[in-house]
Each structure stands twice: as structure tokens, then as C-alpha cells.
Amino acid sequence: MERDSRKAQAKDKLAHPDSNLLISDTSDVANNIRRQMEFYFGDSNLSVDKFLGDLVARNPKGYVDLTIFLSFNKIKKFLASVSEQKERMRLLIEAIEQSSVLKLNREKTKVRRAIEFKKDSELENSINQRTIYVEDFPSNVTHEDLARIFSKVGTILNLSLPKFSDSKQPKGFAFIEYTKEEEAKAATEYFDNLVPEEFVENTEQYKGKIFPLRVIPKAEWLRYKEEFKKMKKELLKSADTYGREREAEKLLPGTLVRITGLGPNSTKQSIKLALANFYEPSYVDYKRGSNECIVRFSTPAVAEAFVVKSSLEEIRVDSSIVTVARVEADDERGYLDDVERKRRDCLLYTSPSPRDS
Numbered sequence: 391m392e393r394d395s396r397k398a399q400a401k402d403k404l405a406h407p408d409s410n411l412l413i414s415d416t417s418d419v420a421n422n423i424r425r426q427m428e429f430y431f432g433d434s435n436l437s438v439d440k441f442l443g444d445l446v447a448r449n450p451k452g453y454v455d456l457t458i459f460l461s462f463n464k465i466k467k468f469l470a471s472v473s474e475q476k477e478r479m480r481l482l483i484e485a486i487e488q489s490s491v492l493k494l495n496r497e498k499t500k501v502r503r504a505i506e507f508k509k510d511s512e513l514e515n516s517i518n519q520r521t522i523y524v525e526d527f528p529s530n531v532t533h534e535d536l537a538r539i540f541s542k543v544g545t546i547l548n549l550s551l552p553k554f555s556d557s558k559q560p561k562g563f564a565f566i567e568y569t570k571e572e573e574a575k576a577a578t579e580y581f582d583n584l585v586p587e588e589f590v591e592n593t594e595q596y597k598g599k600i601f602p603l604r605v606i607p608k609a610e611w612l613r614y615k616e617e618f619k620k621m622k623k624e625l626l627k628s629a630d631t632y633g634r635e636r637e638a639e640k641l642l643p644g645t646l647v648r649i650t651g652l653g654p655n656s657t658k659q660s661i662k663l664a665l666a667n668f669y670e671p672s673y674v675d676y677k678r679g680s681n682e683c684i685v686r687f688s689t690p691a692v693a694e695a696f697v698v699k700s701s702l703e704e705i706r707v708d709s710s711i712v713t714v715a716r717v718e719a720d721d722e723r724g725y726l727d728d729v730e731r732k733r734r735d736c737l738l739y740t741s742p743s744p745r746d747s
Contacts (some may be wrong), residue, residue, distance in 0.1 A: 423485035544573025644690030
């Protein structure tokens with residue numbers, strides 16, 4: 391019975407470890423390290439920390455080599471006054487031995503959770519409900535800055551500032567996880583569209599303009615993300631289809647006609663409608679405000695028939711009488727080569743890369 395009680399307490403502590411953001415810089419090095427190590431192995435961190443999660447999953451019993459943690463910035467900070475590696479390791483081991491939720495191996499070279507970590511949809515949903523998404527803060531804001539501000543409404547378990555993998559620069563948003571769902575809701579209601587007084591009082595410290603924060607639940611952000619991914623996929627599919635259809639469409643010499651004398655109010659659509667009364671154009675290349683355009687027909691025979699037709703009767707576009715003429719061979723060749731080049735660029739841009747497939 392007592393053993394079950396201790397196990398329940400350990401399970402609860404792993405689900406809600408002491409926040410790594412609120413550790414004070416006291417002389418109690420061992421206690422600070424213990425709390426930090428319990429945070430690393432807590433449910434919340436292992437759910438999002440791919441690096442540590444992979445290390446835990448790699449070992450059948452979930453052990454991770456202690457030397458890994460001596461390279462972590464937080465642990466290095468707590469051991470900054472200790473120069474010898476052997477002494478740093480000794481202090482790390484002593485700190486872990488004080489924990490009721492972490493366990494060392496027999497040789498004291500590795501550490502794992504006392505209770506096996508199992509990531510499931512229920513745990514993930516619980517974490518998402520306690521987490522908020524934050525953006526529109528100054529670019530040089532630190533973890534500590536955000537922790538001080540957002541801890542006003544509750545206890546923070548985890549705060550991440552995602553960075554680009556290549557440049558290591560912040561992406562401009564943060565995720566903040568609280569111990570309770572109610573705290574996350576309170577943070578959303580309080581901070582959304584608010585300029586924190588810390589930003590206003592320290593305008594010289596923070597770079598760039600200061601805007602009201604945007605704060606939404608992480609669950610809502612995930613929905614937006616999925617909608618954006620679907621929309622992006624559909625756009626790429628449409629662009630790819632369009633590019634391949636254009637590639638399949640042959641560009642034949644002798645199909646181009648130049649039209650001059652267009653009025654200032656002409657549009658690509660109005661030109662198409664006017665010409666369709668005679669022969670349907672395949673494409674109209676027109677820049678708004680210009681007095682001329684290039685029209686491409688499906689075959690040289692159709693282009694020739696349109697030119698002949700224009701010599702027999704007036705052709706009007708938006709009440710303006712226009713002049714029709716064939717495009718000279720040299721000009722036509724240069725124009726078609728340019729169109730082909732643009733098509734190839736389009737296909738190159740829209741074709742999926744090996745990484746996407």
C-alpha cells in the first residue's frame with residue numbers, strides 16, 4: 391500500500407515537475423540540479439523534446455548517459471563554479487540520488503525515470519490544453535523575460551522559443567505550458583492583445599517596434615496549422631497541374647497575333663470576350679494600361695483566319711477599333727522561347743522534392 395502511494399506521488403511529480411524557469415540562483419546547487427533533471431524527464435518535456443526523447447527510446451530501459459547532461463546549458467550554469475569534470479559528475483550524481491522520480495544504474499553512469507514514460511494521445515491532448523501559443527513579442531525577448539511576464543497568471547511547466555535549424559534564430563513565437571488548463575485559459579484571456587508593461591517600461595532594451603501580443607490556445611494553433619498545410623498542399627497541386635497542362639500544350643510558330651489600338655479601360659477578360667466573337671484565343675498576354683497585346687491561337691490556321699477576318703471587317707474591343715497583324719518570325723521565336731523558359735521555371739518550382747515525397 392505504501393509502495394503504491396509512493397508510486398502515485400512519483401507519477402504526479404513527473405506529470406508536474408518543478409518549473410525549470412523559476413529556479414532561483416541560490417547556493418543549493420544539488421537541489422537546483424535535481425529539479426532541473428526532474429524537469430528534463432517530466433511528461434511535458436519528453437513529449438516535445440525530440441533529442442532527449444530519442445535518447446530515452448533508444449535504451450530498452452530508458453537510461454540516458456549522464457555525460458549528456460553535463461553539456462546542457464542549465465546544468466552547466468549550476469556547475470559554473472566547478473572546473474573539474476570529475477567533481478561536476480559527482481555533484482550531478484548526488485543531486486539525482488536525492489530524487490524520488492529518477493533512478494541511476496548500478497554503475498551510476500546513467501539515469502532514467504523511475505516510472506516508464508509512455509506518450510499517448512490522452513497525455514498529448516492534456517498538454518495541449520494547458521499550453522498557449524504566443525507571438526508578436528520583441529525579437530530579443532528571452533525565456534526568462536517571458537517566464538516573468540506569463541507566470542503572473544499561473545505556474546509555468548515549460549516554455550519553448552523555437553528556432554530555425556540552420557540560422558539558430560528565433561522563429562518569432564513561443565509555446566508556454568502551465569500546470570493547469572484553467573491557468574492557460576486565464577493567460578489567453580489576460581495577455582491576448584495586451585502590451586505587457588515590462589515592454590513599455592524597457593523600450594530601449596527591446597529591439598524594433600512593440601506590438602500587442604497575440605495569444606491563443608495551442609489546440610487552436612494546431613487547427614490553424616492543419617488548415618494551412620491542407621491549403622498549401624492544394625495550392626501546390628493546382629500549380630503543378632497547371633504547369634503540366636501548360637507543358638503539354640504545344641507552342642507552335644505562326645500562332646501569334648499582335649493587336650494595337652486598345653483603349654485605356656481594356657482588360658484581359660474584355661479582350662478575350664471581344665475576340666471570341668470571331669475565334670477563341672488560347673491566351674492573351676496583356677499588361678493593364680497598354681495600348682497593345684499579344685494573342686496566341688491554337689494553330690497557325692486559326693491565327694491566319696483571324697487576321698484575314700480582321701482585314702474584311704472592323705474588330706472592336708471595348709468600343710475601340712483595333713488593328714490586327716501577324717507577329718514577325720524573329721520576334722515570335724524570341725517570345726515563344728521566353729514562354730518556354732517560364733514554363734520550365736514553373737515546373738521546377740512546383741515539382742515535389744525527394745524530401746517531400
